[in-house]
Amino acid sequence: MKKILVGLFIFLTINTIAQKSSLIKCGKLLDTKTGKVLENQYILIKNGVVISISSSTVTADTIIDLSNYFVMPGMIDAHTHLLLQGDITSEDYDVQVLKESIPYRTLRASKSAAQSIQNGFTTIRDLGTEGAGFADVDLKKAINRGVITGPRMQVATLAMNTTGHYPLKAADYSWELKFPKGVIEITGADEARRAVRQQIEQGADWIKIYADRAYNRLEDGSFRSVPNFTTEEINAIGDETIKSRKKLAAHAMTRDGILAAINAGAISIEHGSGMDEECMKIMAEKGIFWCPTLFVNEYVAEGRAKMGSMINLYFQQSIEATFKKAIKMGVKLTYGTDIGGYDWSLPQAKDFTYFVKWGLTPVQAIQTATTTAAELLGMQGKIGVITAGSFADIIAFKKDPLKDISELQNVNFVMKEGKVYKHN
Numbered sequence: 512m513k514k515i516l517v518g519l520f521i522f523l524t525i526n527t528i529a530q531k532s533s534l535i536k537c538g539k540l541l542d543t544k545t546g547k548v549l550e551n552q553y554i555l556i557k558n559g560v561v562i563s564i565s566s567s568t569v570t571a572d573t574i575i576d577l578s579n580y581f582v583m584p585g586m587i588d589a590h591t592h593l594l595l596q597g598d599i600t601s602e603d604y605d606v607q608v609l610k611e612s613i614p615y616r617t618l619r620a621s622k623s624a625a626q627s628i629q630n631g632f633t634t635i636r637d638l639g640t641e642g643a644g645f646a647d648v649d650l651k652k653a654i655n656r657g658v659i660t661g662p663r664m665q666v667a668t669l670a671m672n673t674t675g676h677y678p679l680k681a682a683d684y685s686w687e688l689k690f691p692k693g694v695i696e697i698t699g700a701d702e703a704r705r706a707v708r709q710q711i712e713q714g715a716d717w718i719k720i721y722a723d724r725a726y727n728r729l730e731d732g733s734f735r736s737v738p739n740f741t742t743e744e745i746n747a748i749g750d751e752t753i754k755s756r757k758k759l760a761a762h763a764m765t766r767d768g769i770l771a772a773i774n775a776g777a778i779s780i781e782h783g784s785g786m787d788e789e790c791m792k793i794m795a796e797k798g799i800f801w802c803p804t805l806f807v808n809e810y811v812a813e814g815r816a817k818m819g820s821m822i823n824l825y826f827q828q829s830i831e832a833t834f835k836k837a838i839k840m841g842v843k844l845t846y847g848t849d850i851g852g853y854d855w856s857l858p859q860a861k862d863f864t865y866f867v868k869w870g871l872t873p874v875q876a877i878q879t880a881t882t883t884a885a886e887l888l889g890m891q892g893k894i895g896v897i898t899a900g901s902f903a904d905i906i907a908f909k910k911d912p913l914k915d916i917s918e919l920q921n922v923n924f925v926m927k928e929g930k931v932y933k934h935n
């Protein structure tokens with residue numbers, strides 16, 4: 512009997528906690544759908560979900576006073592690597608893969624996941640574990656079950672390339688040793704299909720491919736590369752992915768990778784730093800998302816140039832013009848940083864500053880990481896907005912980021928699904 516009573520007490524307690532409502536008083540509230548800033552709004556939250564937004568107060572169990580803050584939905588980073596901790600050189604990369612076990616890398620990743628929340632990014636699309644197997648699925652599970660703190664995740668697991676085209680580079684080591692790879696490597700359409708099926712079986716939401724390599728700049732300033740997959744291979748990947756109702760994301764730098772990936776069914780082009788006008792035209796027509804990952808390129812450019820690889824520096828020189836042209840041509844822009852490719856202690860909201868410097872309004876810049884990224888993730892109305900029925904993913908700033916976009920790097924308040932993780 513005692514046991515039953517204790518059980519009943521615990522049940523009731525959990526139930527009452529879960530059902531407690533909270534009310535956020537917002538000084539300014541950004542409506543990411545319309546781009547309008549509303550004043551003195553009240554957000555009612557229950558069970559981790561937004562119940563209502565109104566201009567007059569309602570009763571609630573707890574009141575959170577953000578009347579001196581600028582309030583908006585939690586941000587979405589559509590290109591992260593929780594399991595990487597910065598890799599300017601191939602040596603940085605190899606050290607992580609060779610000297611850190613997957614459990615150790617996963618522990619570091621759980622710290623990165625907590626960092627993402629502190630940065631105000633409450634949802635991420637994590638695009639490949641870089642040799643850490645399916646540890647992203649475990650991270651997602653641990654976050655969803657409340658074991659660790661982190662953002663809502665969509666994951667890509669292994670990521671794919673063709674045999675011999677991804678680090679670790681065998682030629683850097685004794686040929687008689689067997690080394691781990693940062694992706695799953697395939698040869699032939701059948702292996703491609705098998706790899707897609709295996710990743711989906713293990714929990715991949717996305718299939719990530721590396722569509723091209725060996726980037727070079729031509730004399731006229733345009734960029735070319737070598738496609739990694741045969742047409743049969745890449746089309747088999749796209750076909751298998753789409754049939755399984757999953758989505759294809761392609762790391763692709765120039766038209767040689769971008770056009771092949773789009774033909775195969777990719778809906779997002781990652782980096783795309785060397786894209787040309789034809790790519791932009793097709794991307795705009797088909798509504799393909801461009802995830803430009805700007806700060807990471809700047810971050811690695813000099814270090815890689817010192818090691819003799821100039822290409823990131825060349826992309827750095829041309830990206831402003833490429834970006835401006837793409838925006839003018841109507842390419843759909845989504846926010847993604849490639850953080851993990853640079854250190855998780857560096858800003859995750861840095862790319863917004865380039866967006867605004869190169870022509871977007873602050874509101875448009877914020878929409879790339881809210882409404883547009885939600886569309887990419889197929890979660891419209893649930894994330895990237897604060898509306899009745901959306902997750903209570905809410906962030907706030909003491910200083911108005913519409914006046915200075917770099918303020919997005921100084922988030923003061925973070926709530927995910929109704930739980931407060933930061934308030935200062």
Ligand SMILES: [Zn+2]
Binds near residue numbers: 592638
């Ligand atoms: Zn990446």
